[in-house]
Amino acid sequence: xxxxxxxxxxxxxxxxxxxxxxxxxxxxxxxxxxxxxxxxxxxxxxxxxxxxxxxxxxxxxxxxxxxxxxxxxxxxxxxxxxxxxxxxxxxxxxxxxxxxxxxxxxxxxxxxxxxxxxxxxxxxxxxxxxxxxxxxxxxxxxxxxxxxxxxxxxxxxxxxxxxxxxxxxxxxxxxxxxxxxxxxxxxxxxxxxxxxxxxxxxxxxxxxxxxxxxxxxxxxxxxxxxxxxxxxxxxxxxxxxxxxxxxxxxxxxxxxxxxxxxxxxxxxxxxxxxxxxxxxxxxxxxxxxxxxxxxxxxxxxxxxxxxxxxxxxxxxxxxxxx
Amino acid sequence: xxxxxxxxxxxxxxxxxxxxxxxxxxxxxxxxxxxxxxxxxxxxxxxxxxxxxxxxxxxxxxxxxxxxxxxxxxxxxxxxxxxxxxxxxxxxxxxxxxxxxxxxxxxxxxxxxxxxx
Numbered sequence: 405x406x407x408x409x410x411x412x413x414x415x416x417x418x419x420x421x422x423x424x425x426x427x428x429x430x431x432x433x434x435x436x437x438x439x440x441x442x443x444x445x446x447x448x449x450x451x452x453x454x455x456x457x458x459x460x461x462x463x464x465x466x467x468x469x470x471x472x473x474x475x476x477x478x479x480x481x482x483x484x485x486x487x488x489x490x491x492x493x494x495x496x497x498x499x500x501x502x503x504x505x506x507x508x509x510x511x512x513x514x515x516x517x518x519x520x521x522x523x524x525x526x527x528x529x530x531x532x533x534x535x536x537x538x539x540x541x542x543x544x545x546x547x548x549x550x551x552x553x554x555x556x557x558x559x560x561x562x563x564x565x566x567x568x569x570x571x572x573x574x575x576x577x578x579x580x581x582x583x584x585x586x587x588x589x590x591x592x593x594x595x596x597x598x599x600x601x602x603x604x605x606x607x608x609x610x611x612x613x614x615x616x617x618x619x620x621x622x623x624x625x626x627x628x629x630x631x632x633x634x635x636x637x638x639x640x641x642x643x644x645x646x647x648x649x650x651x652x653x654x655x656x657x658x659x660x661x662x663x664x665x666x667x668x669x670x671x672x673x674x675x676x677x678x679x680x681x682x683x684x685x686x687x688x689x690x691x692x693x694x695x696x697x698x699x700x701x702x703x704x705x706x707x708x709x710x711x712x713x714x715x716x717x718x719x720x721x722x723x724x725x726x
Numbered sequence: 727x728x729x730x731x732x733x734x735x736x737x738x739x740x741x742x743x744x745x746x747x748x749x750x751x752x753x754x755x756x757x758x759x760x761x762x763x764x765x766x767x768x769x770x771x772x773x774x775x776x777x778x779x780x781x782x783x784x785x786x787x788x789x790x791x792x793x794x795x796x797x798x799x800x801x802x803x804x805x806x807x808x809x810x811x812x813x814x815x816x817x818x819x820x821x822x823x824x825x826x827x828x829x830x831x832x833x834x835x836x837x838x839x840x841x842x843x
Binding site for chain 2: 476478479480486487533542704
């Protein structure tokens with residue numbers, strides 16, 4: 405079974421449910437797509453009229469018709485592979501912002517210095533030799549805090565990259581989990597009439613896919629601030645590994661066709677609840693970080709330099725004598 | 727060494743910072759913002775409203791808002807660096823106009839240093 409075959413498996417489950425229910429409740433057998441009324445063992449005659457047989461089959465088909473749409477909500481989900489491109493793009497952005505060697509604060513990966521940004525140090529040394537107010541302001545407001553600010557921008561990019569990574573894992577597991585449910589329901593329909601209790605277990609691994617990280621610290625600034633983040637459970641720094649939620653193993657049992665289908669619906673609802681809860685962690689982290697970045701803008705963006713605002717008359721002052 | 731010559735050397739460094747070094751840094755910020763996607767709705771669609779947030783695109787709008795904020799900051803940083811660089815070039819050229827020897831030295835060094843981009 406695979407996720408792509410969900411629609412096909414809904415049809416298989418429907419056919420199994422109709423066939424088994426007719427056999428269990430009405431002793432109507434299905435062979436090669438045709439239904440046969442039960443026969444009197446003594447006379448060999450059908451025990452119901454053709455009309456009753458047709459009506460019973462029709463009523464049963466209607467009873468289980470909704471199975472066709474059992475997996476409908478899951479038929480189109482985000483493709484985990486589609487996240488690879490954006491993850492690579494955001495990583496390129498992170499690399500460009502490395503005014504020194506930075507470590508991804510969420511994932512733990514090292515990012516080497518972008519040597520091109522050393523030009524800022526050279527420009528800073530030159531401007532530092534001029535005593536004009538605009539030159540000094542540029543030095544104090546732009547050059548000196550440059551490294552800290554680019555690190556904060558790098559951190560925001562890291563939060564975006566790790567959110568993509570978390571999404572990738574979430575949808576990979578959601579696809580696997582719904583496929584597992586379909587598989588287990590088919591198996592339960594096959595075995596509910598066996599001896600012993602008909603039980604099956606569904607591990608909702610989607611529960612542990614997204615790791616919520618409450619506070620990623622930001623450097624500098626007048627007050628200590630932190631950003632909300634998420635990580636993929638399979639790609640998270642060891643510091644946060646303890647925060648991975650352990651997926652529950654939900655047990656289901658049923659001893660009839662109707663019971664199995666009811667538990668299938670329950671399993672699907674349980675999965676929907678957990679997918680929503682996992683993705684809500686991403687929404688919360690992004691919303692939190694947007695709020696913090698907006699509320700502390702100068703920690704992420706230098707004020708416009710006076711020099712930049714006065715192209716015709718920049719106050720660079722005089723060069724130092726030495 | 728004459729004061730005009732020394733001033734010319736200082737102005738050449740200022741010109742170099744504005745003409746070359748700050749635009750190099752600005753270029754890196756431009757590369758960063760160009761690489762950064764600001765929307766992921768195209769890969770986040772789900773047909774049955776499964777997930778959180780937006781019915782069809784889940785957490786994509788929240789992600790896009792943060793990405794757009796960062797993109798704006800990176801873009802503004804690049805613009806500010808380019809404008810600052812242009813102001814320094816202007817200042818060096820203007821200053822050189824006050825001293826013939828300084829101007830000669832500045833022009834000589836401009837040719838020597840060249841323009842990186």
